[in-house]
Amino acid sequence: MQCLLCQRLIQSKFSLPWLLSWRPFTRPVVCAVCWQRFKRIERRTACPGCGRDQTVPRLCPDCQRWPAERPFHNVALFTYNDAMRAYFQQYKFHGDYRLRRVFEGTMQTALHQLNGDLVLIIPVTPSTLLSRGFNQVSGWLSDGLNQPRGLQTLAREKGVPQSKKVRQDRLRTPQPFMLALAAEQIQGKRVVVIDDIYTTGRTIRHAADLLLESGAKSVTGLTLAR
């Protein structure tokens, strides 16, 4: 079995505890060296607003600038470091769909733990979907199938992608989404919105605004990287 990221052979050892645990054997998809290069965020000390990795659980300077009274917070799993940047480059921009398997398990476990009533994913524009062929977020969840299409992108020509903008331009981005769900499907629900990266928080907060206005009880963001 080759590591998906560095193409080196992975040697899996069968230990006695594993044998006795009677659990199925899951083939590793990345080697230990590559996996260690991703930095997991400690949930207990992370920023309660955006999920940024910190030493004390205090609202970070970025979050203090957002209006605070909203029942929204974000949970991030990994720090956006060089390894993560390289991963997204290969997965999203080069379109190597096999790499979804690297974070499949982690993402699904985290989603399960959040235990929301309704799960929505941030959509990509139809033209991106056509050229990329997949939605990077739904790739991590159940092989990209059977996702409720709750959020849709507005039929607006996408100019510059978010990843090419500086902070100020990103913050000025207008609402890009609309809801394709009836109000009673949202009313009083705890909604989980999933995206790939939380950078300024603009995208996922747009989605949260939309949901809260339609009567959602709370919105939790779940992103792979922060």
Place this chain on the structure above:
Amino acid sequence: MKKSELYGRQLCLTPREAATLPADVQKITGIQVSGTRIQCMRCGEFLNPREAQLPNNQYYCYACLNLGRNSTLTSLYHIPEPNDFPQRPTCSWQGQLTVQQRTCAQRVRENFEHRHRHLLWAVTGAGKTEMLFPGLTWALQRGLRCALASPRVDVCLELAPRLQAAFVDAEIALLHGRNPAPYRYCQLTICTTHQLLRFRHAFDVLIIDEVDAFPFAANPRLYYAVNQAVKPHGALLYLTATPSQELLRQVRRGDLEISYLPLRFHQHLLPMIKVTLQPHWWQVIKRGQLPNRLRRQLARYQQTQQRFLLFVPQVAQLAAVQAAIQRALPALRGLTVHATDPDRLAKVQQMRDQRVQFLITTTILERGVTFPGIDVIVLGADDPLFSTAALVQIAGRVGRSRERPTGLVWFLAASHARTIKRAQRQIRLVNRKGRRLRDAMPVVSTIDSK
């Protein structure tokens, strides 16, 4: 996009990107799906459906992904090569070929003329590039499209200025993964073998340098690329010092013609490999000591100031070997070099400038570098990481200068592995041919120089 940028190429574009192309482009299916067989038409790889799938029954090729993704959502676009070259470049190279080089150059040219597939087996340090000039001159004069491809970027970077100097009025395109310059339609192209995947029936004359080097040797996709890039009736020339079993099989089958150049430019034979069995060399070095025989040899080097390269199989072993040498012989000054070393070029330069006496290295220095008058020691030569080709190339680092045409090639190995045996056999074979050639030669030709 200019029309000429598609001549003889196959570019992978989405329908939207292809909308601006000229009308007479040919559209080729990017990925052929027939039943359970899925084949990438760019690199020829048969894809595993589970790995290659995208949502909604679409597929992509993961094998040639780094050239831009080829998928069922895209197509390959191509315009047949029209050989639209206004100029007829001439050769401005002034040098002289030796008698044997001239014979080989003549063969190369004839094979270009007859559009044959040809393997030129020339020993390391024979002056291969110069032998191409007469053939290339002929081809360029005829308005044929030529390309010189090599698996290694370093080789391409080194060849480009030499060819530009030899053909001053020719336009040369240099293509490799790290070159940011956009593609240009030129009569002469120098590129890495990976870039050949972007061409289709483009070249009348295609030369592959160092066929035996990684990644070409181990990669069937690149053979596919070569056959795809050369015109159906084009000439193909493989250059190598260490032909693989597969190439020699093609020669025996008669698919490939072969010619030899078994003598170096200074007319001396290749140094033979000396093998010593040393079963536990790594355990000894891990303890911080040197095997006795190695220590005695290094002590001799310390006295004579003879410069040398020390090869080890793995990067992780470099530091331990360095430490053991430092402990046993603190007066020896050397450095370690490996592929991802940030100071790699600087360290090699220090060795060139004779500021250090030795380098400890992995297979990255196996080819393409010349340090005049060095010796070579290989630790763990039976390690599977050293292929036969690598061992012959390593041995070929020795005796490359006229002043010191011989030297020591010493392998310390735990076993007489097949790779070592084959390497010795290859060197013995070319030396036998070389001796015969030298004996048959008139005495005068040994005097004239490179």
